[in-house]
Amino acid sequence: MNRYLAIVAGLCLLLGTVVASAQDDVEMYETEAFTLRYPADWEVVNDAETSGAIFSIPIEGQGSGGEDIVIEREDVRALFSLETRDDGSALGFARSMAEGMTEDTDSRLGLALSFTINDRDAAYVDVIGMFTFRHIVIVLDEETYLQVLLTGVVEQFVEVMPTMFDVLNTVRLSGDDTPIEETVVEYDLAQTHVRKGRWSFRYPVDWSSEEGDAFTQLTVPSLQTTIATSVLRRPNADDLEFWAQTVQDNVMGNLPETAEASISEFELSEFEALRLTIVIPQENIRFTQLFVHPEDEVVVLLSIIGPPQEVEMLLPVAAAIADTVEIADP
Numbered sequence: 010m011n012r013y014l015a016i017v018a019g020l021c022l023l024l025g026t027v028v029a030s031a032q033d034d035v036e037m038y039e040t041e042a043f044t045l046r047y048p049a050d051w052e053v054v055n056d057a058e059t060s061g062a063i064f065s066i067p068i069e070g071q072g073s074g075g076e077d078i079v080i081e082r083e084d085v086r087a088l089f090s091l092e093t094r095d096d097g098s099a100l101g102f103a104r105s106m107a108e109g110m111t112e113d114t115d116s117r118l119g120l121a122l123s124f125t126i127n128d129r130d131a132a133y134v135d136v137i138g139m140f141t142f143r144h145i146v147i148v149l150d151e152e153t154y155l156q157v158l159l160t161g162v163v164e165q166f167v168e169v170m171p172t173m174f175d176v177l178n179t180v181r182l183s184g185d186d187t188p189i190e191e192t193v194v195e196y197d198l199a200q201t202h203v204r205k206g207r208w209s210f211r212y213p214v215d216w217s218s219e220e221g222d223a224f225t226q227l228t229v230p231s232l233q234t235t236i237a238t239s240v241l242r243r244p245n246a247d248d249l250e251f252w253a254q255t256v257q258d259n260v261m262g263n264l265p266e267t268a269e270a271s272i273s274e275f276e277l278s279e280f281e282a283l284r285l286t287i288v289i290p291q292e293n294i295r296f297t298q299l300f301v302h303p304e305d306e307v308v309v310l311l312s313i314i315g316p317p318q319e320v321e322m323l324l325p326v327a328a329a330i331a332d333t334v335e336i337a338d339p
Contacts, residue, residue, distance in 0.1 A: 034048060034049045034050075035047070035049060036049050036051075038053065038089075040183075041183060042091050042182065042183055043091060043149070043180060043182050043183060044179075044180070044183070045089070045176055045177075045179050045180045045181070046176065047064065047176050047179075048172060050067055051064050051065065051066050051067075052064065052067075063086050063087060063088050064086070064087040064088075065084045065085075065086060066085040066087060066165075067083070068084065068085050068165045068168050068169055069081075069082065069083055069165075070082050070085070070163075070165035070168075082161055082162055082165065084161075085159060085161040085166070085169050086159070086160040087157055087159050087160075087173075088156075088157065088160075089155065090155070090156050091149075091153060091155055092146075092153075092154045092155075092156050093152050093153055094154060098123070098130065098132070099131050099132040099146040099147065099148050099154065100123040100132035102132075102146045102154055102156075103121070103132045103144045103146040103156075104118075104121060104132075104134050106134070106144045106146075106158075107121075107134040107136050107144045110142060111136060111138075115138055115139065116136050116137060116140075117136070117137055117231065118134060118135070118136065118231045119134070119135030119141075119231060119232065119319070120134070120135045120319070120322045120323065120326075121133070121134040121135070121215070121230070121231065122196060122213060123196075123197040123213075124194055124195060124196045124197055125194070125195050125197070126147060126178050126193070126194055127178055127190060127192065129147055129148055130147070131145070131146060131148065131177065132145070132146050133145040133146070135166075135322065137318070140160065141161065141163055141166070141318075142158060142159060142160055143158075143159040143166055144156065144157075144158060145157040145159065145173070145177070147180065149180065149182055150182065153182065155177070155180055157173070157177070159173075162318075163318035163321055163322060164318075166322070167321050167322070167324070167325075170325065174192050174194050175192045178190075178192040195329075196213070196325075196329040197213060198212055198213060198329060198333060199213070199214040200212050200213065200214050200216070200218075202218050202225060204220070204225055204238075204240075206337060207240070207336070207337050208240050208309075208334065208335060208337060209333075209334070209335050209337075210238060210333050210334045210335070211333040212227055216228060216229055216230070221237070223239055224237045224238060224239040224310075224312075225237065225239070229323065232315065232319050233315050233316055233319060234313060234319040234320055234323060235313075235314060236312065236313050236327060236330075237311075237314075238309065238311050238312075238330075239309075239310045240307060240309050240336070241307070241308050241310065243306060243308065244306055246302060246305070246306045246307050247281075247302050247305070247308075249281065249282070249283040249300045249302055249308065250272070250283065252300050252308055252310075253272045253283045253285045253298070253300050254272065256298060256310075257285055257287070260296065264287070264289060265289065265291070267289070267290055267291060268287060268288065268289050269287070269288045269290075270285065270288075271285075271286050272284070272285050272286075273286070275299055276328075277331055278332055279303075279332040280301050280302055280303045280332065280334075281301070281302045282299055282300060282301045282302070282328075282331065283299070283300045284297060284298070284299055284300075285297065285298045285299075285300070288317065293316055293317065294314065294315070295313075295314070295315070295316070295320040296313070296314045296320075297312070297320050297324070298310060298312045298313075299312075299313075299327065299328070299331055301334065303334050304336055307336050311330070311331050313327055
């Protein structure tokens with residue numbers, strides 16, 4: 010068993026103490042090395058054998074562990090630990106830890122993203138297999154990293170991440186009294202794609218893009234899912250319900266009767282948006298399309314198609330990409 014699998018087996022963490030915080034529904038976790046604030050409904054689980062503790066986060070979830078195998082979980086487990094390194098980036102560290110968990114197993118790397126939390130470098134890398142893990146790393150100073158290992162299923166990860174970002178924003182090394190401000194998360198969308206000089210968007214640096222006749226396709230490393238983007242200029246572009254219903258009717262007419270579809274509101278920080286979701290259960294495929302209205306007479310279509318767990322993983326960064334859309338003058 011290598012070092013990384015031993016970490017998972019032991020789930021070791023620096024032994025800490027829990028004290029009440031002055032804030033409602035928030036508690037403080039303290040060690041000699043660092044502190045953090047976390048929701049009061051998270052439970053600190055002590056493990057005498059490993060002289061450590063993990064957090065049990067009360068979010069239920071169901072996922073697939075392979076063909077005909079359903080995994081049901083009542084919580085997400087989160088291991089927080091400090092690491093010292095004098096080289097590399099948050100993404101490089103997270104990737105090395107994740108790669109260690111795929112050695113001699115049937116697991117594979119999943120989504121890998123770098124971002125900042127209130128200007129501190131951070132990243133996460135997923136490991137997909139019988140069990141799903143997410144390695145999260147945030148840089149605290151030049152040589153100190155906080156690592157969080159999440160264990161659960163994808164839908165739990167999607168639900169817990171906004172709260173996890175808030176928790177990571179509160180992490181402070183001992184002696185650091187920097188005030189805690191409102192959490193701001195920004196994905197590292199370092200590449201810019203300009204389509205035919207008419208509109209542009211930004212996306213992660215290690216993704217690749219390919220022009221189609223009517224759309225641009227984004228390929229995500231290690232994933233089976235693809236993203237496609239296109240723009241329509243129409244006088245009724247602001248009627249997103251019409252566009253979502255039109256696409257739903259056209260697509261559903263070519264699918265098995267067991268396919269299921271739904272239209273819902275989708276929150277973007279910059280623009281109005283709707284989400285169309287179509288699930289084909291027997292083929293383990295989910296099609297999600299975002300309809301975004303960035304300006305008058307323009308609707309942006311952002312489509313994601315692939316295995317359901319990958320589609321859900323990609324939604325937060327897809328939303329960030331949609332918020333970067335810029336339309337050139339006609």
